[in-house]
Amino acid sequence: MRIGFEAKRAFHNKTGLGNYSRDLIRILSKFYPKNTYYLFNPKKSKESLLTVNNENVFEITPPNFFLSFFKNYWRQFAVxxxxxxxxxQIFHGLSGELPFGLMKYKIKSVVTIHxxxxxxxxxxYSYFDRKIHYYKFKKAAKNADLIIAISEQTKQDIVDFLKxxxxxxxxxYQGCHDSFKVYYSDECKKGVLDxxxxxxKYILNVGTIEERKNALTIVKxxxxxxxxxxxxxxxxxxxxAKEIHDYIKEHHLEHRVHFLxxxxxxxxxxxxxxxxxxxxxxxFEGFGIPIIEALFSKVPVITTNSGVFPEAGGPNSYYINPxxxxxxxxxxxxxxxxPDEVRSNVEKSYKYVQKFADKNIVNDLYNVYQELLV
Structure with a gap:
């Protein structure tokens, strides 16, 4: 197969959507190396977040100065x-968007909605951002041949909200980076902590420190x-984050809370x-990759008792009203x-999280591509 990707976030986003894009491209090129993967990137990257091998993964950028300058026009239309x-043969929008005109050229398309x-x-969200997001997502969902939802929760939301x-x-499902599946030496761990x-000993929370992520509850x-x-x-x-810093100062917790x-x-x-x-x-999350990272790391997880969280955390994590x-x-x-019961639950959770291993995810993804070409 010759598969194209809308790869803006794969090259430029260091967090959620970028991680999803890079991991998807990585596992596809690893497990299905006979295919060719084309990454359509609207501008050259300042940092090396994603390396193309020019063997089965290729980067495509705007072909001239005009389209490089009007990169959003290139990404949405001229591309x-x-x-x-x-x-x-198949174009995959990795973050809820598809360019115009794919149907005109009879190119099969799939879009991931997170x-x-x-x-x-x-x-x-601002009024303007809500309108733009809704227009893009609705159009992509309507025009795509198939839609990938990253969880059952997101699938139901697509049905309910986008009709x-x-x-x-x-x-x-999403997986996580291979680094979370590697055991690190005591010397390496000591170096990082130092x-x-x-x-x-510490509680860990990973994610943008914003209202929806609710880190203030952890501090309380x-x-x-x-x-x-x-x-x-x-x-x-x-x-x-200012609310958190204010609470920490008021309750004299400065020595107990580390921001990294x-x-x-x-x-x-x-x-x-x-x-x-x-x-x-x-x-609320579309999925919750940090939960998967923690389960692969053999750490007990406490998370929200509704929505997608039990889907990600499995039956042996711990659930609360957030x-x-x-x-x-x-x-x-x-x-x-x-500690003994927790250790047992951690081992059970580690078995559960194998459903999100690369091989399982890439096979499910490849089945979607094959379905498009039948």
């Missing part, structure tokens, strides 16, 4: 001509936990493996006081 010229949070929680027939939607001045719970344990928050800080940004992939994996518990009380800091603090204490 279709180049997709046709490269004899692409979530519809902008519809569920409109107050988190798309469920027969057009396939659920293909670098970030972490000397105590920490204040109620009478165990000698810290909190490590890893992620970019948005405006919401810019950690490397390996350092992040080490910080998972050294955590005592991973806490993810997000209000706004109940008392329930969270009690669950954290229970985990510390019951």
């Amino acid at each position: 279709t001509k180049e997709i046709k010229q490269n004899n692409i 979530d519809l949070i902008f519809i569920r929680y409109p107050e988190l 798309i027939d469920s027969s057009k939607i396939r659920v293909v 670098k970030y001045n972490i000397s105590n 719970a920490l204040n109620k936990v009478d165990i000698n344990i810290d909190l490590v928050l890893i992620g970019k800080q948005k405006k919401y 940004q810019g950690v490397t992939q390996e350092e992040l994996a080490v910080l998972y493996q050294k955590a005592s518990v991973f806490v993810y009380p997000s209000i 706004l109940d800091e008392n329930a969270l603090s009690e669950t954290v204490k229970w985990i510390f006081l019951n």
